[in-house]
Amino acid sequence: MATIDGLPPLRDVITQHGLSARKSLGQNFLLDLNLTAKIARQAGDLSNCDVLEIGPGPGGLTRGLLAEGARKVLAIEKDHRCLAPLAEIAAAYPDRLEVIEGDALDIDPLAYLTPPIRIAANLPYNVGTELLVRWLTPPQWPPFWQSLTLMFQREVAERIVAQPGSKAYGRLALLASWRADARIVISLPPEAFTPAPKVSSAVVHLTALPEPRYPADPKVLERVVAKAFNQRRKMLRAALKGLAPDLEDRLIASGITPTDRAETVGLEQFCALARNITAG
Structure with a gap:
């Protein structure tokens, strides 16, 4: 698909604006508009939603989200060079794309968005995990977002959906499964990107649950899980000492044997332990 909206192909956009990807910003551009449209579709029906996008770069996924009917897209972009191509997209979709220059870690998007809100992004590799943890651990639940459709390195994606007993199972899997349904929906090889990273990527779709799967104090659960997996090879009676x-x-x-290791313990047991610790 050369174009989906009358705008130039992304390779032409990158050439025109001199947008070589910068490693310091965690950039790897996805230029195939077929793929960006496919990712946008994984976010579901967007016609009645505002969408938050982090790190749009030259706007491939942005165009997909708008073409799929997003009511509004708020794109937060740190790289000043990308503002001009994003402005061209905004002109093609009047009043539906708002671009903010800045660091997504420092910006409160709620001032610019109207619920219902979904998040969709090809996250910069260097901030992806931190943003996900923030979105999964707000002070109040349900969160401001209905769903997250996010691209990560394949290894990180597998950590998000991992089950007990697997090497990938840990803090990310527990945080995700406690408050959301998470699944990998698309896998992408390195050659899909420019420049090609050294690793494969995957898109994870997370749907927020109306309430956590099991009751637990979020801060206590986070502390228990972090301590347990910080020394994952130790028995829990030692790791949680x-x-x-x-x-x-x-x-x-x-329901946990003191000689168990963290990677064998399920979410329900960790939540029970958090409650028992909270009880004093």
Whole structure:
């Protein structure tokens, strides 16, 4: 597909604006508009939604989201060079694309968006995990977003959807499964990008649950999980030492054998342990 909206192909846009990808910004551009449209479709029916996009670059996914009918796209872009091509897209979709120059870690998007809100992004590799954790751990739940459709390195995507007992299972999988349904919906080889990264990529779609799967204090659960997986090869009675005076009793009361290792313990047991620790 050369174009989906009367705008030039992305390779021409990059050439015209001198947009060589910068490693310092975690940039790898996805230039195939067939693929960006496919990713946009994974976000679902966007006709009644505002969409937050982080790191749009030259606007491939932006164009896909708008072509798929997004009510509005708010694109946050750190690279000043990308503002001109994004402005051209905004002109082609009057009043439907707003671009903010800045760091997504420092900007509150809610001032610019109207619910319902979905997030879709080919996340810069250097901030992707931090943004996901922020979106999964807000002070209040349900969050401001209905769903997340996000591209990561394949290894990170597998960590998000991992099950107990697997090497990829850890903090990300627990945070994601506690409050969302997560699945990998698209896999992409390195050669799909310019420049080609050294690793494969994958798109993960997460749908927010109306409430967490099991009750637990978010801060306590986060502390328990972080401590458990920080020393994942240790038995939990050692990895969690100091978390509570009668730790072994609390582990057993939570359905966890003190000699278990973190990677074998499921979400329900971690939530039970967090509740037992909160109870004092």
